[in-house]
Amino acid sequence: MSEEFRDLYYYHQRFHDDDRNGGQNSSTYTQNLQMFNHSSYMGFGEFLHGSTEHNTVTRAFGLTPSTSEAPVMAGGDGDLVGVSETPATPYSSISSSSTEAAGDDDSNKSKKENQQKESVEDGENSSKKEAKAKKKGEKKKQRVPRFAFMTKSEVDHLEDGYRWRKYGQKAVKNSPYPRSYYRCTTQKCSVKKHVERSHQDPSIVITT
DNA sequence: CGATTTTGACCAGCGC
DNA sequence: GCGCTGGTCAAAATCG
Numbered sequence A: 001m002s003e004e005f006r007d008l009y010y011y012h013q014r015f016h017d018d019d020r021n022g023g024q025n026s027s028t029y030t031q032n033l034q035m036f037n038h039s040s041y042m043g044f045g046e047f048l049h050g051s052t053e054h055n056t057v058t059r060a061f062g063l064t065p066s067t068s069e070a071p072v073m074a075g076g077d078g079d080l081v082g083v084s085e086t087p088a089t090p091y092s093s094i095s096s097s098s099t100e101a102a103g104d105d106d107s108n109k110s111k112k113e114n115q116q117k118e119s120v121e122d123g124e125n126s127s128k129k130e131a132k133a134k135k136k137g138e139k140k141k142q143r144v145p146r147f148a149f150m151t152k153s154e155v156d157h158l159e160d161g162y163r164w165r166k167y168g169q170k171a172v173k174n175s176p177y178p179r180s181y182y183r184c185t186t187q188k189c190s191v192k193k194h195v196e197r198s199h200q201d202p203s204i205v206i207t208t
Numbered sequence B: 001c002g003a004t005t006t007t008g009a010c011c012a013g014c015g016c
Numbered sequence C: 001g002c003g004c005t006g007g008t009c010a011a012a013a014t015c016g
Helices: A025-036 A046-050 A053-059 A112-124 A128-137
Strands: A150-152 A165-170 A178-184 A192-197 A204-207
Touching: none
Parallel strands: none
Antiparallel strands: A150 A204, A165 A178, A178 A192, A192 A204
16 A cells, blocks of 8 residues: 555445445445444535535634644544435445544654645635745644545546546556546635545545 | 646655 | 655646
């Protein structure tokens, strides 16, 4: 597995062959969800849908500028978001939510996330370059919690109710499939997501 | 014509 | 210090 996965905890469910039974899949689906009921599971789209405002999304993702530590969304507080419903999308969804605590586990990649966070925070009013420049002056950055979802789908571009604009694509190490970078285009929504296919199972899309 | 995608280049952080 | 890698930018191309 790529090193990146070390950072994320994939509560990875087995995608059973027929989880895309159309409609009926909710049974298995729901069952699986219950496993995460206390740990914060939700599909990306559902998660987004669960918020009435885009800001909420941002907040939930721990992107609020004021947050000094990265809270895990939903944590054990039990604010799960609509997990009982089937996804608004036809994709067979599912799996996994992952979070990483703020810098406790340190791994080598933290900087990247921080960088990302920085741009998110600054991106609104100032240009990215400024953010970058600023970053230099800053001593330490904090990590942004990330959540990974594994979705079984034929297409990369999942419909989760939000509009995403692709702003980059990169070939990833250890995987024949490229990783795509998307940014939410809805105003006030500064969430970004990375989408890549599992090299082990091309039918699975990993959304981070 | 505006929004989105594509794609190469650039930058910063990390490991060696 | 250098090379590698991930993430982002931005211009051009494409689409609806």
